[in-house]
Amino acid sequence: MMMKASFVFLAIAMAASVSAAPAQDLPTVHPMNSTIAKRAAAFQAASDIDVAQILAAVKAATKDPLAQFLSDAEGGQKVTIFGDFMVNNPKAMSFIADMDVDCDGSATCGSSTDQSATAFGDLNAMKVPFYVIPETFLGKEDSGFVEPNSLGAIICGGKMFYAIMGDTNGSNPQVIGEGSILLAQTCFPNDNIGPDNGHDPLDVAYIVFGDKVPSGVGEETIDIQALKTLGDTTLRAFQESLSSGQSQTQCARSYTVRSGDLCDAISAAQHASTFQLANANQGVINADCSNLAVGMPLCLGDLGKDCSTVTVVKSGDECATIANKAGIPLATLLHNNPNVDADCSNIYPGEVLCTSGQLFNY
Numbered sequence: 001m002m003m004k005a006s007f008v009f010l011a012i013a014m015a016a017s018v019s020a021a022p023a024q025d026l027p028t029v030h031p032m033n034s035t036i037a038k039r040a041a042a043f044q045a046a047s048d049i050d051v052a053q054i055l056a057a058v059k060a061a062t063k064d065p066l067a068q069f070l071s072d073a074e075g076g077q078k079v080t081i082f083g084d085f086m087v088n089n090p091k092a093m094s095f096i097a098d099m100d101v102d103c104d105g106s107a108t109c110g111s112s113t114d115q116s117a118t119a120f121g122d123l124n125a126m127k128v129p130f131y132v133i134p135e136t137f138l139g140k141e142d143s144g145f146v147e148p149n150s151l152g153a154i155i156c157g158g159k160m161f162y163a164i165m166g167d168t169n170g171s172n173p174q175v176i177g178e179g180s181i182l183l184a185q186t187c188f189p190n191d192n193i194g195p196d197n198g199h200d201p202l203d204v205a206y207i208v209f210g211d212k213v214p215s216g217v218g219e220e221t222i223d224i225q226a227l228k229t230l231g232d233t234t235l236r237a238f239q240e241s242l243s244s245g246q247s248q249t250q251c252a253r254s255y256t257v258r259s260g261d262l263c264d265a266i267s268a269a270q271h272a273s274t275f276q277l278a279n280a281n282q283g284v285i286n287a288d289c290s291n292l293a294v295g296m297p298l299c300l301g302d303l304g305k306d307c308s309t310v311t312v313v314k315s316g317d318e319c320a321t322i323a324n325k326a327g328i329p330l331a332t333l334l335h336n337n338p339n340v341d342a343d344c345s346n347i348y349p350g351e352v353l354c355t356s357g358q359l360f361n362y
Helices: 007-018 036-043 051-060 181-187 224-243 263-270 274-280 319-326 330-336
Strands: 065-070 078-082 093-102 130-134 151-156 159-169 178-180 199-209 251-256 297-302 310-312 352-354
Touching: 036 159, 036 181, 036 224, 051 093, 051 151, 051 159, 051 199, 051 224, 051 251, 093 181, 130 199, 151 181, 151 224, 159 178, 159 181, 159 224, 178 181, 181 199, 199 224, 251 263, 263 274, 263 310, 263 352, 274 297, 274 352, 310 319, 319 330, 330 352
Parallel strands: 093 178, 130 159
Antiparallel strands: 065 078, 078 093, 093 199, 130 178, 151 159, 151 199, 251 297, 310 352
């Protein structure tokens, strides 16, 4: 399942192992093992980190799509990696996917696809919490941001655990949503997770802090305490960045493009004005809306700028009559639809206008 690492990545991992702190072993993994709680505490986020707030931010971060992969090689759903948090301090990328099981490394666990090495060493999948990134994403779509063994915050079952990016997926097609068997069983202790039995629902949030690498990463094991320390420090700063509004404007409502969709039809059906749809998807939708693709994620409106009271322009309509029917001043109609000329000469049939009495400052 995993392709061999390049010489450069392997050299980085080997260099890290030379200076690594003594690795902290964890109990061997067995389904429903009574030591699951003990293992979880070793790399679970501190209680002062607001997991619900961070998960809500990840779900809303859909404005900067970077790449898309399947969740499963055989008819899986499309999963998009987003870069909305790349303006934060600390920077991060995020996606929501399933969690297949990776059993590669120095102590394989009986999977039919086991390999003896992971991408950056020979990590023990039963002792190291690691997540997996598609191989082609690294150094290309990520612009070199994601380093080997970089920190990840994984939200699963309402809890957050820390992991390192310890392997890559080189399958054909390459898929996304995968973790070591230790991570998967810790996330879902009651799901009978095993070498060939992962977690299928797309409800796991992966937050990738690609330039944060914990100390103590060895060839086979890692310093779990160093991972947790870096994780808690990074997530506290990340949480603060969300609270202070560092991240890009968050999306209030989202939509996934379907076959045959056109922008104005989406606006009408989803109650989002023509201008609002374009404004919320700058850099995603081009000027004439000719680049829509099935599966493309769109934002219908930003938080605080989401007008859902709309009117579809009909032949012969004028701004004054539209405003009158909506019971709002003409000035409010023009304010909420900045794309409309002052003399209303450029509206057209099928265009969707915001006709709310509330003023939205786009």
